[in-house]
Amino acid sequence: MQYISEIDQLNNYPSIDTDVLRTFVAIADQGGFTRAGEKVNRTQSAVSMQMKRLEEDVLQRKLFERDGRQVRLTPEGQVLLGYARRILKLHSEVFNTLREPHMVGLVRIGTPDDYVMRYLPGILKRFSKAYPLIQIEMHCEGTPVLMQRRDLALTVVSREPGNEIGEQLRNERMVWVASPCFCVDEHETLPLAIAGLDSFCTQWARASLEAVGREYRLAYHSSNGAAIQAVVGAGLAVTVMMESLVPDDLRILGSDEGFGPLHTVNLRLLRNPNMTSPITECLAEYILEGFRL
Known part of the structure; x- marks a missing residue:
């Protein structure tokens, strides 16, 4: 009886078509109705109508905040986005598994x-x-x-x-990184370890140091990220890396040690x-x- 009552309760809820969820996710990813329409092959007016019905008739919740041509999700929209991605992934898995089980x-x-x-x-x-x-x-x-x-x-x-x-x-903030044993004040000329001589991250690092008049030298260079981490972990140089990639055995350098903020990488x-x-x-x-x- 418990199982039957739960099924009956589910049947009382309105359904959300996966095409509507796909459009909703496209809006969240593209930041606007027009670009989302291009992504899902619908006109801007069709996208607007889909979202109007989703907000007013189905969920009865405001999902978007509009700022000119930019669209941001409300807190309720952020909640739906997480569910929508999961539903669409499961939907894809069902078809891939049943239509192509091997x-x-x-x-x-x-x-x-x-x-x-x-x-x-x-x-x-x-x-x-x-x-x-x-x-x-x-x-x-x-x-x-x-x-x-x-x-x-x-x-x-x-x-x-x-x-x-x-x-x-995702967007990632770039940060200055060094070993806990690396003492900035002991280096009149700062040794740098970099992953790419001409990369934009290296250009950001050099511009940041030059802006504050800090002398530096390119001490280590490798295209291998593990090699750069090994050099920095040994206390031989500082480097720049994405904040989420900083391992526990390294530390982030801040303005109190003379290191300015860096840009965000996409x-x-x-x-x-x-x-x-x-x-x-x-x-x-x-x-x-x-x-x-």
Whole structure:
């Protein structure tokens, strides 16, 4: 009887079409109704009508705050966004599993190596649990190299503000980092460890030091993020990295030690239009969700 009553209760709730949820997520990701309409192949007026019905007739909650052409989610909208992403992912899994119960194949993905330990383990664990027969081939290189590759189905890259491409994964604040044993005052000329000589993050670091008149030298350079962390962990230099990637054995340097704020870097997901498949699209959704957790 308890089970029947719960089913009856569920039947009293209005249903939300997955197309409406897909449009809602597109608005949240794109920041506006017009760009979301382009994403889901609907007109701006059709998108507005869908959201009006969702707000007024279905949920009876305000989901958006409008600021000119920009659209922000209300607290209720943020709650719905989390559920919407989960529902759409499960919806995709149902169709992929039942229509193609033996999804088998190879997906090549590219990512800078410092993202691998922080984000990829959880993403790949969830994905492999749902699709155990799919083989994933990972290529870990710097963003400039990855941008030149044409054999990768999915690529995670870093982009500077105003130069974004692909889909938004997350924004990350860049910070100055050193070993707890590194004493800034002992170095008249600051030794820097950098991952890319011409990267925009290196340019930000140099500009920040030059703005305060701090002398420095490029002491260590490697395209391998683990190598840079090893040098910094040994107390040989300072570096810049995304705040979420700072390990527990390193410390963030602040203004009290003479280090100014740095810019925010954008993490983006690129999909190769020549390598689209149900497998790559499914993995892309897992990556999008995993970076937002």
